[in-house]
Amino acid sequence: GIQVEQSPPDLILQEGANSTLRCNFSDSVNNLQWFHQNPWGQLINLFYIPSGTKQNGRLSATTVATERYSLLYISSSQTTDSGVYFCAVPRENTDKLIFGTGTRLQIFP
Amino acid sequence: GAVVSQHPSWVICKSGTSVKIECRSLDFQATTMFWYRQFPKQSLMLMATSNEGSKATYEQGVEKDKFLINHASLTLSTLTVTSAHPEDSSFYICSARGQGLEQYFGPGTRLTVT
Numbered sequence: 001g002i003q004v005e006q007s008p009p010d011l012i013l014q015e016g017a018n019s020t021l022r023c024n025f026s027d028s029v030n031n032l033q034w035f036h037q038n039p040w041g042q043l044i045n046l047f048y049i050p051s052g053t054k055q056n057g058r059l060s061a062t063t064v065a066t067e068r069y070s071l072l073y074i075s076s077s078q079t080t081d082s083g084v085y086f087c088a089v090p091r092e093n094t095d096k097l098i099f100g101t102g103t104r105l106q107i108f109p
Numbered sequence: 110g111a112v113v114s115q116h117p118s119w120v121i122c123k124s125g126t127s128v129k130i131e132c133r134s135l136d137f138q139a140t141t142m143f144w145y146r147q148f149p150k151q152s153l154m155l156m157a158t159s160n161e162g163s164k165a166t167y168e169q170g171v172e173k174d175k176f177l178i179n180h181a182s183l184t185l186s187t188l189t190v191t192s193a194h195p196e197d198s199s200f201y202i203c204s205a206r207g208q209g210l211e212q213y214f215g216p217g218t219r220l221t222v223t
Contacts, residue, residue, distance in 0.1 A: 031210045041147075041200055043214035046110075086152065090210070095141065097204075097212060099153045 001048035002027045004089055004100035012106045014075055021072040021103045030090070032063050033097070034072050037084040046072070046085075077107045112136050113205050115215035122193055122222055130218045131187045132203030139205035143212065144176075147200040159186050185206040193222040 003026040010020055023032070032048040040082050047061040049070065053063055058078075063070040074081055084104050088097040112135040122128050132142060141160050145153040157173075159165040159180035167173045175197075177189040186205075190197055198221050204212040 033211065035214070041202070041219070043153075043202065043204075045211065045213060048211045086187040088153075095206060095210060096143070096155055096158060097213075098155075102152050 002089060002091060002098055004039065004087065004098055006087060006100040006103050007087075008103060010104045010106075012018060012108070015079060015107055015109050016075055017077050017107075018073070018075045019105065021074070021105075023069075023072070023083050023100050024078050025072040025087075025089050025100075027092065028068070029065065031095075032070050033088050034061055035086045035088065036081075037038070038081055038085060038104075043086070060072070074105075077105075078109045079109055081105060082107045111202065111207070111211075111213040113139075113213050113215040115203055115216060117217065119219040120221070122220070124194055124222055127191045128193055128220060129191055130190075130201055130203075130220075132186045132188070132205070133206075134184045134205040134213075137205075137207045139186075139207060140183070141188055141206045142180055142186040142208070143204045144178060144186075145202045145204065146186050147202060147217075149200075153202060156188075160211050185208050190220065193220070195222045198222045 005024045007022045009018045035043045049063045051065045058075045064090045084102045111180045114133045116131045144156045156171045157167045165178035180186040201215040204214045
């Protein structure tokens with residue numbers, strides 16, 4: 001089945017720093033979502049981005065479907081950005097999401 | 110828009126008892142709902158998929174007689190953990206999908222079995 005790997009697994013930054021999170025997937029996909037899981041466990045939808053680039057405030061994402069990766073950019077990090085970031089893609093020919101391994105981000109003041 | 114709720118937020122139960130978790134889509138009709146399980150410091154693992162009015166489909170390795178799923182309406186799905194054991198302690202998260210492909214997630218239910 002499709003494999004979804006994220007890097008880095010952990011990232012510790014000071015407030016104000018920028019970061020890039022990567023999601024690699026092993027097969028072609030027609031859907032990709034980025035989520036932020038906050039310290040209370042809630043998953044927050046960040047982007048639905050099967051291809052191309054999108055921006056929302058300090059966050060932006062780019063998916064290069066032909067090369068099977070997606071990037072999430074966080075600029076001017078704030079402590080509230082702390083948590084785990086997941087990407088997820090559908091299993092082949094289904095709407096069932098396979099989640100990546102996650103990147104744990106800690107932002108210190 | 111696209112709000113999904115779960116109830117309860119957390120529950121503690123004794124070994125051998127059953128626990129029901131509700132998942133509701135508050136402002137849209139969910140054609141499909143999904144149930145996930147997450148152990149500490151791990152990723153989310155899909156347990157089952159449910160469509161309104163039909164039987165749920167379970168992922169390999171998930172016991173359908175232990176994790177009963179009922180999708181009674183386009184806004185409500187329930188997961189019942191039957192005869193719970195300590196190894197069932199976990200964070201259970203539901204998601205819902207409307208007409209599009211994007212899934213929206215509930216806040217999760219933390220289950221502790223003593």
